[in-house]
Amino acid sequence: MSDTSSSVRTAYLVAIVGGVLFFVLSVGLLGVWPARVIDAQTRAMAPEHPLPRTAAEQRGRVIYGREGCASCHTQQIRYLHQDMARFGAPTLAWETHLDTPHLWGTRRVGPDLSRIGGTRSLDWQYTHLFAPRSVVTGSVMPAYPSLFDGAPDRPRQEARDLVAYLDSLGRARELAAPEGEARARDACNCPDDEMAQMAFAGTMNTHPARARRTDEAPRLPAGTLPRGQQLYAAHCATCHGERGLGDGPGAAGLLPKPANLAEHEYAEERVAAALWNGVSGTAMPAWRDLAPEDLASISTAVQNLSVAQGDPPVPEHLTTLGARVFTANCVQCHGERGDGRGPAAESLLMAPKNFVRQRVSLAEGVRVLRSGVAGSPMAPWTARLTDAELVAVAHYVRELYAPAPQGDIRR
Ligand code: HEC
Ligand code: HEC
Ligand code: HEC
Known part of the structure; x- marks a missing residue:
């Protein structure tokens, strides 16, 4: 009998000691060690004086958490080529180290928002929050009319705060660049660390909707009108209206208003540039996520909307x-x-x-x-x-x- 009881006792002892060891090891490996690595990385790479959020942005952050935005949106660009191609340089730890609790999110029902600041115009943000489908056909994002006084151009303080917060996302990193990037790269001193090199590589923000103040555009192949009209109805009619009169459902809260495409004639290169770069300072996004053939087709559809102007001779x-x-x-x-x-x-x-x-x-x-x-x-x-x-x-x-x-x- 004493034989069995001593072997049971040994088994208990082994289980307890093993259990405690396992616990300590996990805390160390999964908690303490990564925290130290990240702390060291943050200390080495963060700007000396990262710009803190304003009071409005801070309030907006709380609203973002309260409204559950993080259940559909991440704020973390991963070290994956797909992520980098769409959103830009991967998120570094220091970018969010002032956020407690963090709002990284885990599910991407909608796009990552970590670089949305400066990407969408404020009037676009308000219109989109008020009624996402008025600007993005078929969006599954819920509408937040309770943040407004009945119209997209009448945001309450809460909507202003939330949009101020959105517009601050990515700002710290953007302000740190390019000097900050160089400094961080030097501080890291890690030519063989593949992930660190990925974080520094390429463009800061490659959001396909980010408007750029330039006329550059790729040469577009030939497009077809029916395909263009289909795409126009899917992407453009929300703002520019079915017939291009600038009277789509999304137009109400936008300033400047979407262009009246019917009242214009456009050179092919002008439409290509507007599609490739968006129109800086307005809600007109860039459409760099569409294939060149599709852009060409849309361009054909836009030119076709123009109501031809008979040109009487001018005295x-x-x-x-x-x-x-x-x-x-x-x-x-x-x-x-x-x-x-x-x-x-x-x-x-x-x-x-x-x-x-x-x-x-x-x-x-x-x-x-x-x-x-x-x-x-x-x-x-x-x-x-x-x-x-x-x-x-x-x-x-x-x-x-x-x-x-x-x-x-x-x-
Ligand atoms: C049910 C999931 C869901 C929730 C909750 C949600 N969104 Fe979205 N969001 C989406 C989807 C899907 C899109 C992409 C389609 C679109 O633009 O409407 C999107 C797009 C966006 C965009 C444009 C992103 C871009 O890359 O252009 C912003 C900004 C945004 N959401 C902010 C918010 C905010 C702020 C909240 C909380 C108040 C929120 N979302 C809540 C699903 C969601
Ligand atoms: C969110 C609303 C919105 C969407 C969606 C949108 N646009 Fe625009 N668009 C605008 C606004 C606002 C302007 C700027 C008007 C101005 O400069 O006064 C504009 C400008 C333009 C211009 C330049 C017009 C000019 O006279 O300079 C073209 C061309 C154009 N859009 C075509 C399109 C096409 C094609 C699509 C679909 C792929 C599209 N837009 C989608 C809002 C939108
Ligand atoms: C302070 C700079 C400035 C001055 C001065 C100015 N414009 Fe403009 N103009 C602009 C800007 C910026 C736009 C584009 C606004 C937009 O994106 O909707 C514009 C747009 C226009 C348009 C609309 C074109 C279109 O395709 O829809 C016309 C027409 C125009 N201007 C004519 C004139 C004339 C004529 C004058 C002189 C009497 C003039 N502008 C003076 C800055 C200026």
């Missing part, structure tokens, strides 16, 4: 007056040749329109000159110009249109 005196008005008032932004490259253009978030590549209808041009474009640096001119001068200069900018022949685009 000589009107042209002379228009040219004079243009030189006196418009060149600093729109440029001598009307190509949108005036001396003041560079400093504007929103590019002055390039009249060489797009021709606005006379009626729409006069309307813009009378009322300006709300939400843009283009002011109304009624206080400075007479009605005759307005009409003359609206005629004049139309005459600057000189698209490259189709298929012969030099960029």
Whole structure:
């Protein structure tokens, strides 16, 4: 009997000692050691004075947690080529080390948000929160109308705070670059650490919707109209409206309003550039996640929306007056040749329109000159110009249109 009881006792002892050892080992391996590695990495790579969140951003963070955004959105770009291609450089530990509790999330029903700051315009964010499907066809994201006073352009303080928070995501890392990246790379001193090299490689933010203030665009292959119309209905009609009048369901809360595509003629290269880069300073996203053939098809569909403008000959005196008005008032932004490259253009978030590549209808041009474009640096001119001068200069900018022949685009 004493034989069995002593072997039972030994078994208990082994189990207890083994259990405690296992526990200590797991805490050490899975808790203490990674924490130390990450602490060391954070100390080595974080900027000396990372910008703290403002009070509004801090409140927005709490709302983000409360509304369960993290159950559908991650805030962590992983060390995977798919993640890096879509969102940019992988998240470093220091980027979120001031967040307690962290909101990394575990499920990606919607896209990763760690670099969403500066990617979407604020009016887009409000419209999207108010009613996601008014801007993104078929979105499964829930609407948050309780954060608004009944309309997307009437956000309550909570919506403002939440959007302020969203717009802060990725900012710390972006502000640290490129000097910060170089400093972090030096501090890391890890040429053989594959993951660290991935974290520093490539572009900070490659979000396909991020708008860029440039005219560059890839040369598009030939597109087909039916495919383009299908894609237009799926992606563009929410804002620009089914017939391109700028009156889609998403348009209500946006400033500037989506362009009235029917009232414009566009050179092929202009549509390609608008699709590839978005329109900086507006809710118009870039569409870099669409295939080049699809972009080409959409471009064909956009050009097809234009209501062709019969061009009555413009009397000589009107042209002379228009040219004079243009030189006196418009060149600093729109440029001598009307190509949108005036001396003041560079400093504007929103590019002055390039009249060489797009021709606005006379009626729409006069309307813009009378009322300006709300939400843009283009002011109304009624206080400075007479009605005759307005009409003359609206005629004049139309005459600057000189698209490259189709298929012969030099960029
Ligand atoms: C049920 C899942 C779900 C929840 C909850 C959710 N979203 Fe989304 N979200 C999505 C999906 C799906 C998309 C992609 C389609 C779209 O843009 O609407 C998306 C898109 C977004 C985008 C645009 C991302 C991009 O890359 O362009 C933002 C910003 C966003 N959500 C913020 C939020 C915020 C803030 C909350 C909480 C108030 C939230 N989401 C809650 C599913 C969700
Ligand atoms: C979220 C709303 C929204 C969506 C979706 C959208 N656009 Fe836009 N679009 C805008 C806004 C806002 C502008 C800027 C108008 C301005 O500069 O005054 C714009 C500008 C443009 C321009 C430049 C027009 C000009 O006169 O300079 C083109 C071309 C265009 N969009 C085409 C498209 C196409 C094609 C799609 C679909 C692939 C699309 N847009 C999707 C809101 C949107
Ligand atoms: C402060 C800079 C600035 C000045 C000065 C200026 N514009 Fe503009 N203009 C802009 C910007 C920026 C836009 C584009 C707004 C947008 O994206 O919707 C624009 C848009 C326009 C459009 C709309 C074009 C289209 O395709 O829809 C017309 C027409 C126009 N300007 C004519 C003029 C004329 C004529 C003058 C001189 C009387 C003038 N602008 C002076 C900045 C300026």
